Amino acid sequence: MSKVIIIGAGPAGLSAAITIAENGLNVLVIDEYMKPGGRLLGQLYEETNGNWWNGIKESQNLFDKAVAAGVEIKLKTPVSNIEKMDDIWNVYTEDEVYTTSHLLLATGAAEAPLPIPGWTLPGVMSVGAAQVMTNVHRVKPGERGVIVGVNVLSSAIAMELKLAGIDIAAITLPKMNIVTEKSGNPLDVMNSLLHVSHMAPSAFVKMGSKLMKNDFMKRMGITFFPKNGVKMWDIPIMLRKAVVEIYGESQVEGVTIATISPAGEVIPGTEEKIAADFVCIAGGLYPLAELAAVAGCPFYHIEELGGYVPLHNERMESPLEGLYVAGNITGIEGAKVAISQGVTAGLAIVNSIDGGKQEAKLNDSIKAIEETRNDAYIQFHPEVKTGKQKLLNFWNEHQKAVVS
Amino acid sequence: MTKRIIHHPVLDQIDDTDTVSFTFDNKKYKALRDEPIAAALLANGIRTLRNHEETGTPRGIYCNIGHCFECRVTVDGKQGVRACLTPIQEGMDVTSGEKLLTSVRDWRANNE
Amino acid sequence: MVICRCEEVTYEELVKTAERYSCSPRELKLRTRAGMGYCGGRTCRNAVDSIALSSTERNVSEITLKYQPPIRPISFSKLGEVVNND
Numbered sequence: 001m002s003k004v005i006i007i008g009a010g011p012a013g014l015s016a017a018i019t020i021a022e023n024g025l026n027v028l029v030i031d032e033y034m035k036p037g038g039r040l041l042g043q044l045y046e047e048t049n050g051n052w053w054n055g056i057k058e059s060q061n062l063f064d065k066a067v068a069a070g071v072e073i074k075l076k077t078p079v080s081n082i083e084k085m086d087d088i089w090n091v092y093t094e095d096e097v098y099t100t101s102h103l104l105l106a107t108g109a110a111e112a113p114l115p116i117p118g119w120t121l122p123g124v125m126s127v128g129a130a131q132v133m134t135n136v137h138r139v140k141p142g143e144r145g146v147i148v149g150v151n152v153l154s155s156a157i158a159m160e161l162k163l164a165g166i167d168i169a170a171i172t173l174p175k176m177n178i179v180t181e182k183s184g185n186p187l188d189v190m191n192s193l194l195h196v197s198h199m200a201p202s203a204f205v206k207m208g209s210k211l212m213k214n215d216f217m218k219r220m221g222i223t224f225f226p227k228n229g230v231k232m233w234d235i236p237i238m239l240r241k242a243v244v245e246i247y248g249e250s251q252v253e254g255v256t257i258a259t260i261s262p263a264g265e266v267i268p269g270t271e272e273k274i275a276a277d278f279v280c281i282a283g284g285l286y287p288l289a290e291l292a293a294v295a296g297c298p299f300y301h302i303e304e305l306g307g308y309v310p311l312h313n314e315r316m317e318s319p320l321e322g323l324y325v326a327g328n329i330t331g332i333e334g335a336k337v338a339i340s341q342g343v344t345a346g347l348a349i350v351n352s353i354d355g356g357k358q359e360a361k362l363n364d365s366i367k368a369i370e371e372t373r374n375d376a377y378i379q380f381h382p383e384v385k386t387g388k389q390k391l392l393n394f395w396n397e398h399q400k401a402v403v404s
Numbered sequence: 405m406t407k408r409i410i411h412h413p414v415l416d417q418i419d420d421t422d423t424v425s426f427t428f429d430n431k432k433y434k435a436l437r438d439e440p441i442a443a444a445l446l447a448n449g450i451r452t453l454r455n456h457e458e459t460g461t462p463r464g465i466y467c468n469i470g471h472c473f474e475c476r477v478t479v480d481g482k483q484g485v486r487a488c489l490t491p492i493q494e495g496m497d498v499t500s501g502e503k504l505l506t507s508v509r510d511w512r513a514n515n516e
Numbered sequence: 517m518v519i520c521r522c523e524e525v526t527y528e529e530l531v532k533t534a535e536r537y538s539c540s541p542r543e544l545k546l547r548t549r550a551g552m553g554y555c556g557g558r559t560c561r562n563a564v565d566s567i568a569l570s571s572t573e574r575n576v577s578e579i580t581l582k583y584q585p586p587i588r589p590i591s592f593s594k595l596g597e598v599v600n601n602d
Contacts, residue, residue: 032470032588034440034491039469044414052414076489078470080586094590110471112562115527117517122451122464129468129488137443138409138418164409178531178570179519179563250462251451286562288471293583301576307562308579394577459524466521466559473555473589474521484554484589 003028003072004349005091005100007079007291010038011335012327012342013106014062014071019346021069025353028098029071030091032078035136036063038108039328040335042131044160047377056136058335082295089322102322102349105292106342109285109306109328114149114174114183117245119281123252127282131157134164142278146255147171148243149282150189152378157280159233169274170229172238172257176264183283185264186222186239192382222262242266246279255279285332285380295323300394304387305331306380313395314366316345319402324349331387332380333373340369407447424494441487441498442468442475453477453487454501476501519567520560522553530567541568541580554589557581 004020006013009031017027035041037059045053066073074093081092082103089103111126118124123142125133127149130141144167147154158168176184183189222239229238238257244266245256259270285306292310293299297318299308309331312318316326326345327338344365351358373384381387411417422437428445435444442465445453452462453475466474468488475487478499487498517527525548533539533547541564544550550564551557557564561581565574574580 032489034438034489054414056415076491078588080588080590083585092586110558111467113559115517115519115560115563120456120461120463120518120521120524122453122462125465126467126472129465132468133443133446133465134409135415137439138412138415139439139443139447140407140409141446163413177527179527179566181566251464283562288558290556290558290583290587293579294585294587299577299579301574456524461524463521471555472521472559474559476554 003098003100004102004104004353005030005089005098006104006106007031007082007091008038008106008108008327008329009033009036009063009073009075010106010108010327010338011040011058011062012108012329012338012345013038013104014059014066015339015342016104016106016326016346016349017066017071017073017342018062018069019343020349021066021071023346023350023354023358025350027071028100029066029073030077030079030093030098031073031075034076035059036066036073036075039128040338042128042135042160043335044135044163045156045377053377055335062339079291082291084295084320084322087321100322102324102352104316104324104326104345104349105289105310105329106325106327106338106345107288107291107329109332110288111281112283112286114180114281114283115177116148116174116243116281118247118252119279121246121248121252122250123248123277124246124279124281127154127157127280128285130278130280131160134161134166140164140166141280142252142276143167144169144276145278145280146243146274146276147280147282148174148255149183149280149284150237150239151183151192151282151284152380153284154280154282155232155237156378157282158235162233162235168235169276170236170238170241170257171232172229173242173260173264175242175244175258175266176260184242184260186225186260186262189239190222190225227259243279244271247273252277252279285328287329287331289325289329292318292323292325292329295320297323298398300391302331302387302390304381304383305391309391311391311395311398314344314369314392315348315362316341317348319398322352331384331391333384334376334378334380336372337369337376340365340372344369407449424492424496426492426494426496426498428498429500435492437494438491441477441479441485441490441492441496444492445487445498452500455503457501457504458506460503519563520548520550520553520557522555522559523549523551525550527567530564534567534571538571539568540572540575541565542582544568545581551581556583556587 003026043055229236326341
């Protein structure tokens with residue numbers, strides 16, 4: 001029997017691999033990165049119980065467990081294509097073609113940009129890049145940075161950079177244009193922040209969730225939002241300023257910011273310069289589903305899940321036989337949800353191979369995903385459950401269409 | 405190497421004693437063994453990894469996890485290597501990408 | 517302002533093209549080369565989508581900018597190899 005193949009050694013891929021190997025099957029995990037863990041590697045935050053969620057340790061634990069269970073892990077191995085031939089999935093890497101009857105895609109997420117004049121200058125990087133450089137490789141992305149884009153991910157990473165002794169001059173908005181329409185609108189940003197109030201130890205967002213129950217209060221809140229921002233972990237969060245340009249001769253020297261109206265329009269004459277040697281762009285995550293796309297999987301665009309996601313059911317099965325998905329490829333959520341989804345995908349694969357002996361465990365694992373989701377510390381999208389329901393509806397429609 | 409975060413309030417201290425030598429555009433630098441080329445260069449204060457093939461604008465790391473290909477460099481003669489995904493090894497010869505001739509485009513711009 | 521970093525396609529060019537042709541993200545990509553560079557559109561696809569979708573409707577059941585294999589660059593020598601499945 002061929003090995004089960006998993007593409008992606010992040011939390012979803014590794015937990016699926018452990019589940020499958022512990023059930024006595026052979027598993028190969030392929031990842032293009034040099035370390036196992038995926039985006040989990042960079043994560044570092046204090047949980048409500050006072051414990052630190054340390055992505056490096058969590059990744060190491062998953063990796064050790066996988067190795068102990070007999071999982072084979074191939075790092076530094078990019079997959080360029082997958083293709084089904086004669087009921088067998090072919091997985092193409094630079095040096096070899098691997099084949100399997102059961103293939104799990106756990107390729108995670110990619111970052112969307114917020115284009116700003118000057119954003120191609122060296123020293124401008126995605127906020128995730130700064131996180132990895134700081135926490136994983138332990139090199140400062142710079143001495144003093146500006147983070148563009150105010151959201152859950154950027155505020156969490158701002159705190160991590162601060163923890164490593166890096167000065168963050170400000171977290172602020174991008175100048176509004178067609179691309180940055182939502183991220184550049186103070187009211188929209190304020191709205192999305194109200195859902196992460198528990199993350200802010202300062203009065204800033206808490207004030208929001210208590211006072212801003214209705215649109216009028218929100219508008220008042222943003223109108224009277226202090227021009228120089230409020231501080232969170234001693235970092236000014238500026239919802240009434242926007243970066244209009246990143247400047248520098250051959251690399252970043254600073255940003256030009258301007259005051260903006262509550263609707264996001266730049267107020268002329270308010271431009272000022274902030275010196276910085278790096279800039280982080282925080283445009284949010286979207287599911288990285290390119291392999292599912294080249295395989296011919298149907299896709300649906302679901303805003304609440306972060307973009308186009310491959311069609312799948314609660315068992316993490318795609319409509320293509322032998323193709324499974326788990327983790328952020330199925331929608332943007334935290335690492336703990338990804339781990340739970342990995343277990344379900346793993347059990348679904350085992351169940352398919354051993355002729356349905358895992359039904360009970362599989363159903364329990366689906367419930368466990370739901371519980372993990374309910375307990376999640378970080379909600380990337382407040383309506384993620386609505387998004388999951390939409391996807392399930394699409395799945396049911398698809399199944400009906402196939403049967404009839 | 406002051407750009408390194410040796411001590412961290414939560415994460416373990418890193419070992420900065422196991423070093424290797426490499427060259428970037430023929431200049432010699434030191435790195436920590438197995439760290440990615442991109443991290444080694446940044447630790448040495450180097451942000452510009454290449455110049456855009458057509459316009460020559462300077463580029464550095466952007467996504468740092470292999471998605472954007474902005475950090476592609478030439479390593480021991482092999483082109484298009486992602487500096488963010490490639491562990492540095494003793495004696496590695498890393499060179500940045502330079503602006504290429506775009507003769508056809510330039511000719512068209514002047515003659516059409 | 518650059519949108520597609522690989523091909524250096526600007527915001528202005530994309531907005532102008534989208535306004536002129538009221539085209540889909542895919543057509544916008546083909547007309548401007550945005551998203552057709554080295555990274556395969558991983559970085560700019562959402563931005564290109566937003567610009568095109570300001571003048572057309574999104575098709576929720578079809579990926580706007582199609583992915584083509586190989587999704588990672590491979591060398592010409594590898595591309596020439598014949599895969600034998602027998």
